[in-house]
Amino acid sequence: MNIKIMHLYPDLLNLYGDRGNIECLRKRLIWRGIDAEVVTHTCDDTSFDISDVDIIFLGGGSDREQKIVCTRLLEHKKELKDFVENGGSLVAVCGGYQLLGKYYKLEDQTIPGLEILDIYTEQGKKRLIGNIVLKSDIIDEEIVGFENHGGRTYTGNYKPLGKTLYGHGNHDDAGAEGVVYKNVIATYLHGPLLPKNPQLCDHILKNALKKKYKDFTELDPLDDELEHMANRYIVERFCGNGGKA
């Protein structure tokens, strides 16, 4: 088996250790004997071919860098939309999450989005910064990470990635964080997101494998003791008693 991962604009969107997410996806395939190919699409690439890509990763950048990416990606809006609607796996973090929506309204301008999700973001007064813990119903283990965003994202009727046990989430009083839609995971969490959330990483890998290989059933278990300790540490530090805050 083989999974192809595309990292979009690592030259621009690489603010919060995003390469850790790519490494995590890649290593957790390789450790199971599944081939993983990582390709990048950067500012220098003129062609944009995602026809054989299984997982797309879109990270976070500063507002300025995000604007550059957006201008580039708007040209490929349709391909990306079709990719998502056909069940392709897309992971979007921070700025990448905001870009999936209709627009990001800043104080002095509005950055148009890819309109892959019917959500929108507005710049808030204070940045929402800190550790964050979520309870999601797509995996058992709590999702832990760090958020740092000026934007407030309004997600309508979409299913959130999780309920906020600690931290802010989509906006000041959202009580929820991120969006799950088809095989899209969109979230403000970095840290980076996946190494401390191995179940979420495996969930993404499973989705991609299921779509590509009809007879695929389950991933082999890995020794995740260290990952779980890292995850538990954050849950207990901020929520106490095993996360039942």
Add this chain to the structure above:
Amino acid sequence: MRKLIAIWAGKLLTVAGKLVGKKSSASPGAFALKICPDLVSDINKIVKKKVIVTCGTNGKTTTNNLVCSALEAKGYKVLCNRLGANMLSGIATTYIQSADIFGRVRADYACLEIDEAYTPIVFKQVKPDIMIITNLFRDQLDRYGEIDITVNIIKKAIAQAGDVKLVLNADDPLCVQFGREPGVKAVYYGISEQVLPQVDDTKEGRFCPICGAEQRFNFYHYSQLGDFYCPECGYKRPDPEYDIRNVSLKTPIRFTINGHQMEVNYKGFYNIYNLAAVYAALDVASESTDDFAKLLEGYKPQIGRMQEFNINGKPVILSLSKNPAGFNQAISTVNTDDRKKDVIIAINDLANDGRDVSWLWDVDFHKIKDENLNSLATTGIRVYDISLRFKYADIKVDLMTDSMKEAVLRAVNTNSEAVYVLVNYTALYPTESVLKELERGSV
């Protein structure tokens, strides 16, 4: 009178702090500022010659203290926040500690290291005559948001400072932009030849700060430092007034500034920048730079700047790094040491470290795996995060522990020839205590 009370109160707090064994580098000043908010506003009047401030992400403390040492070697009295407490409260503490019981401070020069984010606040009270900006790297993003925000804060501070002469790193595109602000006078220092292998590490200022296009490099040193130019708008590295060439990184480090030979017993490429900044600042202050090396003899590095201990006959080297660029430099310094070595890494996430540890993934920790690495130990509050970072880089962590002492004891008893201890900010003082204790043999 308010001022005198504030100074006395601060002095009392310093004494009280010493009695309970606390290093008071900021708190007496913070308390005194509550009594007298404009406590330090007469520094410009007090100082007979010039106020020199140093900002920038890395190298602030070293550069500032070197300038101070050089001026002291010339016989001047210098007001200096040597311990690196670099917000208004730290400067107030320095002020209080140098005041006599009548509240009088005497100084020929003031050398003040200032946290970038606090420059506008400090400059309301103290106007710099010379401002050194060493470099700008990604640092503590959870505090500053993004690097663009830091840039804007510094621009605002420069405008506020008025008639100031900037001393800037010519190799840093993020720094050079400050010299282009309206009405600004600037001089530059830079390393004008390729010294290090050209590897692709995380670059902060990939994009032209003027027009946003991707910059190119004829060569670079590390991160975004190098001979940069923008193919779109023509923004480029200025020809530095203080031109460094003929660099040799073997200890002692050798190089020339404007043809003058320098030789210093420091480790680490980045120290060339620190020394060049000091040289430039002295020259701008119209102080002679003849016998430059001699002027620096009295300089004692602050703790954690490749500080060497000797435990059971083995050298143990402590290095403080606070951000990816700093850690990458520390790792490259470890790797230039050919001895067989053990490495210990401690990562904390307290407020002074930055609560966000995602930067660990921006550091080239995988480069630590060279043939001379004997063993690797991890510790600190975020011991799991740093260990995971190594797991996904396929590097075996031999010991994960919550005790620095355990890690050091283990490392000094292996058959390696040296031990490197790399820590971030709040792990520094506890680690230094452990190393001192072990050095004394009072285990």
